[in-house]
Amino acid sequence: MEISSEQLDGDIYKINLTGRMDIPGxxxxxxxxxxxxxxxxxxxxxxxxxxxxxxxxxxxxxxxSAKAIQNRGGKIVLLNPDSHVEKILSVAGVGTILDIVHSLETALIMFSSQPTLEEND
Amino acid sequence: MQSIGKFELQIFNDFSEFKVMNAWLQNVFKTLALPELLAKDLDVCVNEAVTNIILYAYEDQKSHQIQMQIEFNENEEICLTIQDDGSPFDPFSAVLTDKYEKIDGLNIGGLGIPLMRSLTSQRHYRWVNGKNNTTLCFCLS
Known part of the structure; x- marks a missing residue:
């Protein structure tokens, strides 16, 4: 697997995963x-x-990671899983506790009501 | 869809064998021209079943063999049978307990068996000649 990241406006950190998320990956x-x-x-x-x-x-x-993030008052949004990955997430019940969206614009909206990192500190 | 017999693989109880197993699965899927979503369901279930065997089936540190077989049955299903010589364990009668760490009521661990139960059309378990025989079937229609 590959992993990369980028800092977006509003103290939002975007992490990009690529590949097969099985035991070796x-x-x-x-x-x-x-x-x-x-x-x-x-x-x-x-x-x-x-x-x-x-x-x-x-x-x-x-x-x-989501649990650790939520425990410190943060939030994680899952962006654009393919249809089968989303099916597996749904069967596992992930969709009931984490937001799953299909566009970056929608993902960013999910944070619009969140206080910024600076405001929290 | 071709109907060309069965496919077999034998691996050791080591996660390094996943590379061999995954390559075998992709070859089977390609040969059978399985629909992509069905192939991925099967892929997930193989991964979950073999992971559970490697993690939990053996009380010793010895090398053990895990046999896998994929074939069609008369009900237009494709069935995977996994055979291991670990401790007897029926994944389909096992009661899922609250022993796993949770996040908002959702078990973080213990997701493998529910996934296998949800993604398969039929599931069978038998203890034969000192071995677990776990069969997972997937409807082609």
Whole structure:
């Protein structure tokens, strides 16, 4: 797997995952992903458009980071999973606790009511 | 859709074998010209089942063999059977407990078995000659 990131306006950090999120693939990005989603950042868009397969290990990685982010008052939005990845996320119940959107504009709107990082500090 | 017998693979209980397993699966999917979404459902279930075997089936640190077989049945289903010599475990009668860490009520661990239950049209488990035989079937229609 590959992982990259970019800083967007409004203290939003966009993380892009590419590849197959199974046991071997997840192991390639797990530590980097956990580091990227670590404090002090709070607001994240996780772009899944490049992920063509996800197993429960990948869901677990996303949820563990989401839990840590939510525990410090942050938020993570999942962006543009392909139809099968979204199906697996739905079956696993992820859609009931995390927002899943299909455009960057919609993802950014999800943060419009969030206080900025500076306002929180 | 072609109907050309069955496909078999044997791997060891080591995650390094996933590369071999995934290559085999992609070759089977291509040979059978399986619909993409069905192939991905099967792919997920194989990954979950084998992951569970490697993580939980063996109490020793020895190398064990895991056999896999994919074939069509008379009900127009494609069925995967996984055989392992680990501890007896029926994934389909197992009660899913609250032992896993949760986020807003959702289990973070323990997602594999619910995924297998949801994505398959039929599921069977048998204990035969000291081995677990787990069969997962997927409807072609």
């Amino acid at each position: 997840n192991a390639e990005v797990d530590i980097t992903f956990s580091g990227m989603t670590a404090s002090p950042r709070k607001f994240f868009i996780l772009d899944l458009s490049g992920v063509d397969f996800i197993a429960s290990i990948g869901i677990r990685t996303i949820l563990m």
